[in-house]
Amino acid sequence: MDFSLTDEQELLIESIQEFCERNLDEDKISAMFENHGMSDELIKAYLEAGFGLMGIPEELGGVPCDRVTLGILTEEFAHCAGTITPFLNNTLAMCDMIDFGSPEQVRMCMDAYLETGKPIFSLGFSEPGAGSDNASMTSVTRKQADGTYVLSGQKTWVTQGEVFPYVFVVSKDEDPSPENRSMSMWLVPLESEGLSTAPLEKRGQQIMPFCEMYFDDVVLTEDMRVGEEGAGFKNLMKNFEMERSLIVAQCLGCAQACMDDAAAYASDRIVFGKPIASYELIQQKLTDMEIALENTRNMLYKTLWKMDRGESIRIDSALLKRYGAMQCAWVCSEAVQIFGGLGYTTETRVGRIANDVRGMQIAGGTDEIMVYIAGRQLAKKYARK
Known part of the structure; x- marks a missing residue:
């Protein structure tokens, strides 16, 4: 190694x-x-x-x-x-x-x-009733007699959706029912008639505005289709493992920044005549934070290494996302605690970072859905032959 x-x-x-x-x-x-x-x-x-x-x-x-x-x-x-x-x-x-x-x-x-340096499109995948459960998507595209298509539905958590001139949308073909796994991808101009947006306010990640999108019989043409007809669900699943790994890499970098700040502050902050880093409770926090960072880092780069070797990371990426996002958010929260009241103000960056990272326990698949993904595969992995 x-x-x-x-x-x-x-x-x-x-x-x-x-x-x-x-x-x-x-x-x-x-x-x-x-x-x-x-x-x-x-x-x-x-x-x-x-x-x-x-x-x-x-x-x-x-x-x-x-x-x-x-x-x-x-x-x-x-x-x-x-x-x-x-x-x-x-x-x-x-x-x-x-x-x-x-x-x-x-x-x-x-x-x-x-x-x-910017893409010309945002990604419109999630819906109010279909985040991790993509099969419950209800946005639907129906073919018309003249060869065009009509898109109806709603998307949410569209990152920079009101910034870019196009949106990359996934919708079901003809039938919005959960049983239908036939989906297609489309590149839709933001100025299309029947397409409207509404901003979403959130507590973190303020550099990236999010929005909701509404599609009210938006007319599409065949040249706007991205990829094969009906292959949207399969395509949607293809890049999730890499996306989840890099989401954790982003969490890890932010959590390391919080660790840097909190550990340095613990050496500088004097309470009862001594730096708080000399007190066992603070030492325990710093120790457990460092363990969480090291474990996440090891899991992250082993997962990416396996992916580079062409090995399956279906279980690895789910375990990584579950553990890494949770632990990095916890490290950031502990950094706020070490700063005390100062950590809850805008005078330090640890509170801002904690808000940013907390959202990553949801983005790319929630903590809970990672258990569902990994748990099914682990039962198969350890089944007695």
Whole structure:
């Protein structure tokens, strides 16, 4: 077992640290929270630094890399920034289009991405009654006599849905019933007649605005379809394992930032004439926080390593998401506790980070659904032959 980083990975970490020092200090992050977004200049700078191209095929202008390196990029960027940024979502969105889109759709989206650093579409997958349970999706597309299609339904938790000019939608074909697993993907212009939006207010991740979307008989044409007809459910499942792994990498980076701050504060804060780090209760918190971070990190990179080797990570990714998201949120909460009242103010970043990371116990599949996914597979794994 070799836990060492390659020279390229070491250089990547140094580059991320330099980028964040220049572009993502606390004053700038506070301004982003107030403005609910990042500047176009910063997003383009991320792309030009090469970070936004990692994981994208070389023939499309990207920088191919293994999944372990993508995990390092995601973790270290969240660690240095100390916040959840839209960059991971942008990369995952582009990967979805590259995997499923036609050559013309991929080229259109990549041309725009290479120019701005932003995808031209948001992802409209979740619904009020169908988050982890995708089979309960009720958005439906029905074919008309003239060869067009009509889309009806509602999507929620659409990240940056009111920002981008298109939305990448998954809907059922013809029949909205739970038994129907035939779904298709569509690239729908935001300005389409019958499509409306409403912002969603949330307690964290303020740099990334979310919205709900309503589709009231939105007319679609065949050239707007992404991928094969009826293959949307299978496609939707394909990238979840990687997405969940990188969500945990983002959680881990943020939780490490909280650990950095809390441990340093514990050495500086004097209570009853001694630093609070000298008291056993605080030492126990720091010890258990470090264990949680190390366990999550080991699970994360083993999972990505297995994925790079072509091994199944169906169980690994669910266990990782269940354990990692919960433990990272707990580490952030303990950091707030170590800061005491100061941690509950806006004068420190640990409270902000805790709010950001708490949402990751829901994003990409809830803690509870991970038990459902892993539990079924574990019963099969350990069944007596």
